[in-house]
Structures are given as structure tokens and as C-alpha cells.
Amino acid sequence: xxxIAIIDDDSDIIEASSLVLESKGYKIVSASNxxxxxxxxxxxxxxxxxxxxxxxxxxxxxxxxxKLRREDIKIPILMYTSVSKTVGMDFxxxxxxxVDDFVEKPISPDELILKVQELLKKN
Amino acid sequence: MENINPKILVVDDEKGLRLGTQRxxxxxxxxxxxxxxxxxGIVKALSEDFDIVIIDLRMPDIEGIEVLKKIKExxxxxxxxxxxxxxxxxxxVESTRIGAxxxxxxxxxxxxxxxxxxxxxxxxxxxxxxxxxxxxxEERLLEIASEKSRLNTIIKSLKSGVLVINLxxxxxxxxxxxxxxxxxxxxxxxxxxxxxxxxxINEMVKKYLKxxxxxxxxxxxxxxxxxxxxxxxxxxxPVPNPDNSLAGVVVIIRNITEYKRIELVKNQFVSMxxxxxxxxxxxxxxxxxxxxxxxxxxxxxxxxxxxxxxSHRLEDLLHMVNDLLDISRLELxxxxxxxxxxxxxxxxxxxxxxxxxEAEKRNININFENNIKDPVITANPSEISRILTNILxxxxxxxxxxxxxxxxLGINSNYYFxxxxxxxxxLRPAEKEKLFQxxxxxxxxxxxxxxxxxxxxxxxxxxxxxxxxxxxxxxEIDIGTAFTIFLPIN
Numbered sequence: 001x002x003x004i005a006i007i008d009d010d011s012d013i014i015e016a017s018s019l020v021l022e023s024k025g026y027k028i029v030s031a032s033n034x035x036x037x038x039x040x041x042x043x044x045x046x047x048x049x050x051x052x053x054x055x056x057x058x059x060x061x062x063x064x065x066x067k068l069r070r071e072d073i074k075i076p077i078l079m080y081t082s083v084s085k086t087v088g089m090d091f092x093x094x095x096x097x098x099v100d101d102f103v104e105k106p107i108s109p110d111e112l113i114l115k116v117q118e119l120l121k122k123n
Numbered sequence: 124m125e126n127i128n129p130k131i132l133v134v135d136d137e138k139g140l141r142l143g144t145q146r147x148x149x150x151x152x153x154x155x156x157x158x159x160x161x162x163x164g165i166v167k168a169l170s171e172d173f174d175i176v177i178i179d180l181r182m183p184d185i186e187g188i189e190v191l192k193k194i195k196e197x198x199x200x201x202x203x204x205x206x207x208x209x210x211x212x213x214x215x216v217e218s219t220r221i222g223a224x225x226x227x228x229x230x231x232x233x234x235x236x237x238x239x240x241x242x243x244x245x246x247x248x249x250x251x252x253x254x255x256x257x258x259x260x261e262e263r264l265l266e267i268a269s270e271k272s273r274l275n276t277i278i279k280s281l282k283s284g285v286l287v288i289n290l291x292x293x294x295x296x297x298x299x300x301x302x303x304x305x306x307x308x309x310x311x312x313x314x315x316x317x318x319x320x321x322x323x324i325n326e327m328v329k330k331y332l333k334x335x336x337x338x339x340x341x342x343x344x345x346x347x348x349x350x351x352x353x354x355x356x357x358x359x360x361p362v363p364n365p366d367n368s369l370a371g372v373v374v375i376i377r378n379i380t381e382y383k384r385i386e387l388v389k390n391q392f393v394s395m396x397x398x399x400x401x402x403x404x405x406x407x408x409x410x411x412x413x414x415x416x417x418x419x420x421x422x423x424x425x426x427x428x429x430x431x432x433x434s435h436r437l438e439d440l441l442h443m444v445n446d447l448l449d450i451s452r453l454e455l456x457x458x459x460x461x462x463x464x465x466x467x468x469x470x471x472x473x474x475x476x477x478x479x480x481e482a483e484k485r486n487i488n489i490n491f492e493n494n495i496k497d498p499v500i501t502a503n504p505s506e507i508s509r510i511l512t513n514i515l516x517x518x519x520x521x522x523x524x525x526x527x528x529x530x531x532l533g534i535n536s537n538y539y540f541x542x543x544x545x546x547x548x549x550l551r552p553a554e555k556e557k558l559f560q561x562x563x564x565x566x567x568x569x570x571x572x573x574x575x576x577x578x579x580x581x582x583x584x585x586x587x588x589x590x591x592x593x594x595x596x597x598x599e600i601d602i603g604t605a606f607t608i609f610l611p612i613n
Contacts, residue, residue: 012406013406013409019421023419
């Protein structure tokens, strides 16, 4: 079964997301900041990365996504956002950020499973 | 001007005629004086203010024409008659050319003279009235000119830019602020200016000049001149002629950099607040959706765990909303506070008592050292408690298990100081720098599980500063952190 890495600084979100995805048989690894997250991705080579936008810094998620793509790591990234449109952070997923899809928190179990399945199927 | 007794001078070398005329005029209510030759006539006419002068054409010393010339040169409003027995067409024309009002042929009848004099006096009044009006007009023009220069000085000294553009796109007027605010090096009056203006202003002005825009409407536009450094607001208004046709466009340029900066800070803050409020809501909703999802087989034990976590998250959220309300209240600086005498010693002891259980849970020992008597300040007791509770609570939360907290109360020049030092995780320099920012929380393996809103220290700082006090931090990573609060003694 596929391995999914969740990188989020909110342990409740990691736990909730893990429970939902584990119910479908996925294996989960997690990290709470971009340094740990990066190490985890290099070591475990997950099939999918779920990445929160705002970690220690408001744009840490974007920063890590960019770093991975620059290093030619093409693992699909599903980005968690809590405020999708705020002043100074307007973004268009396809143009600016090298991620494959967005999920706005709060996560509904069905939507999360659906998006994960779609992204895994594509790759 | 309502001269009831007009003054008349009779210049004639013939004594009988001179005195006869004088008597006649005096009988009619005029004031009459005489001169027996041309020279005396000129002296009298120029030194006194006569309404009318009657000059004999032939006199032994000077010709009457010369006397007339002298008087008219110096007193153009004096009405002069030439009187003569040798009337000729040429002298009549000549004397009129020089400025004689009339020509009285000698001998004249009293009626003739009075008639002429009355007419002349009416003319004299008109002349004086004209002179008065002319003088007034000149004075007013002078006034306008000085008003104009005053206005000019005022506009030139304005911090806002004023730029007037005529129909052909040339500068009709501008002050030096225009150059500064639009970053233009050089501009001359009458120079074609549209190409030197930022695009947005250029377009707006052109719309007016091409008459595409209603000349009764004004528009404003905000432009970034130097990104992040200079923002301006340009307000364009058409200048209509009295007949409503367009005379030109006036552009008022204001520096709005500070306003933009505040707007940015406000937007960032709102965005941050939205994020901070949404995060716990998202976590709780995530849990609830899992609990309510029929497809997920979640154990009862897990469900209870999620509900307890949700409840904690909501408590934190409530705490945060209250903190935010406190901050917004603190921003209203003119709010009324109840100020009483607060004994800092009692206050510190109360706070230690209040946090006693929390300290005990982590086996933390609190030492309080004080050697001053009755440290009393005028303050709001709940605000002072809030400051101390916040700092002491942090000193407990971010301490090591079985660590120490040392509290010192003392005097430093004009301040009471309260130093609260812990033996906790300490701060990195970068963390220390951000410590008082709203929502900033130190995130590390060691701080996981410590709850907080990220607003506490920001509130403390605002409170301390509202008493003209200050707060200082010393910290060393893994050794501990010490906060010192300074409150003015009076």
C-alpha cells in the first residue's frame, strides 16, 4: 500500500488526517516542520505528500514544495491551506506554487480520500 | 465731495473785472479768491485746492494759455475756463486742446457766468468721482496682487503637490512638491508635461483634455512611485471656464505612504487573526467530521479522545478571542481606567498564590526576594496582576521540570523593577526578537503541548507601556529567560 507523508504543525490535524487515510489502508508518516519534513521525504520516499502552507513561517509550505521541485523530486503534493485567500497571499495553484492540488481546512474525510486517490492514480 | 461752497479762483490783471467777478460769485454762495497776474494765479492754483479757475487770456506777465497748461499739468481735475475779449477760433481750439473746460467771451453777463460755473462745478464733481473710483480700483488691484502672491506662497509651501495643466497639456502652474512626489527632475512652466507624469495620471488628464470625461467629475488614483517607499494619491479635477468649457486640469498629489503602511499592517494583522482563529476551528471540525462519518469505524475510546481534544481547542480559541478583545481595548488609548494605589508586594504575592498549583504540578520552586517597603504605584490593579500573571505563568510553563523561578522586586532610578527569571528552555536570538509580536510562539520539540494564544506578551508589552514603563528580556538557550518589568515610581 502507498505511503503518505503529512507535514503539518498541528498534531490534531495530523492525527485526524492519519485516521481517515489509514482507514483506507494507506501508511502514514508525519513531521511538524519543514526541516523534519524534508528529511522524512528524502528517507522514506513517500508516494504522496500532504503539506500545510503555514508552518513556523507563513510560507514554509510553499518554500518546501519549491525546494522539492527544484531538486527534481516529483512526488505529488497535496497542499493544506487554512486561509485560501488573504491579502498578500493571493495565489493561483497552477501558476505560482508547484503543487498538484489544494485542500482547504477543515478536511472532510470523503474529500480528502478522493483527492488522495486521484493524485495517486495520476502518477 | 459734497462741497457746498465750491472754491473758485479768478486770475485777471484787470482789477475791476477781477473784484466784480469775485463779488458776483460770493453773492451766489461760492468761495472766491483772486490773483492779479499769471504767476500769482499759478502759485495759488497749485498750492490750494480750487474747484474752478477762471483765467484771463491776456495778462502782462504770462499768457493765460501758459497758466492753463501749468495748472492742468499739475492738477488735471481742476476745471479751468479761459476768459477773453479777443476770442479767436485758434485760441479756443488751443485752450480746449490743453484742457480748458470752456471758453468765456468777455464781457459776460452774471447769468452767463453763473450758468458756466454751475456746469463746470458738475463736471468737477464728476472728475473727482472718477478720480476716486480710479484710485480705489488701483488700490484693489494692489490688494489682489498681494493676495495672489500670498496665495502663491501658501501653495508653494504645501506638502501636497499642485499641478495645473492647460488644454494643450502644458504646465500652467506647479509647486515643488509635484517634482518630489512624482519623482520628476525638472519641470518648467509652459512645458509639455503629460509624458513626464505616471501613466495613470497621464491617462486621466488626457481623458479630460480629449473631452471624453464629464468635466464636472473628479477622479483620484493611488500610485506606487517607489515600491514600498513612496505611495501617492493623485486627485484630478477639471477646471471649467465660466461658460462651462474646459480651461484645464488641476492635479493634487498627496503623499499617502504612511497610510499605505498602516493599511498593510492592518491587512497582515487581519489575515493573521483569520488564520489563527480558523486553525482550531479546522481541527475541531476535522475531528467532528470523523466522529460523524458512518464509513469510518472509529472506536468509542478514540471518539472520546477526539472530543476531549476538541474541547481543549475550543477553550484555547475562546482564550484567544478574549485576548484579541483585550488588545483592541488597549488600542483605544483614551478609555477610562480606574486607578488606585496598588502595592506591588501584595500584587506579586497574590499572583504567586494564584499560580501555586500550576507550579506545583511541574514541581517548580518560586523564590521571591524583596527588600523595599511599601512599593506603591497608582495603577489599575487588575492590569498589574495581568502583567505579572502572564510573565510568571510563562516562567512556569516554559521551565524545566523541577526548575526554579526567581522574582526580584527593587528600585532602579525612577522605576520599580520586577525581575522574573526562570531556568527553562531559553530563547534563540531570532526568537527573542519576535517575542512581542502578535501570535508569535516559539515552536520546538520542547514547546509542543504548551498551550497559548501567542498574544500574552503582546498584551503585557502594551499594558506596561500604557504606564510609561518598559519591559526587557535576557535569555540564553537551555539556561533560562528573565523578564524585567519597569514601572515608574510616580
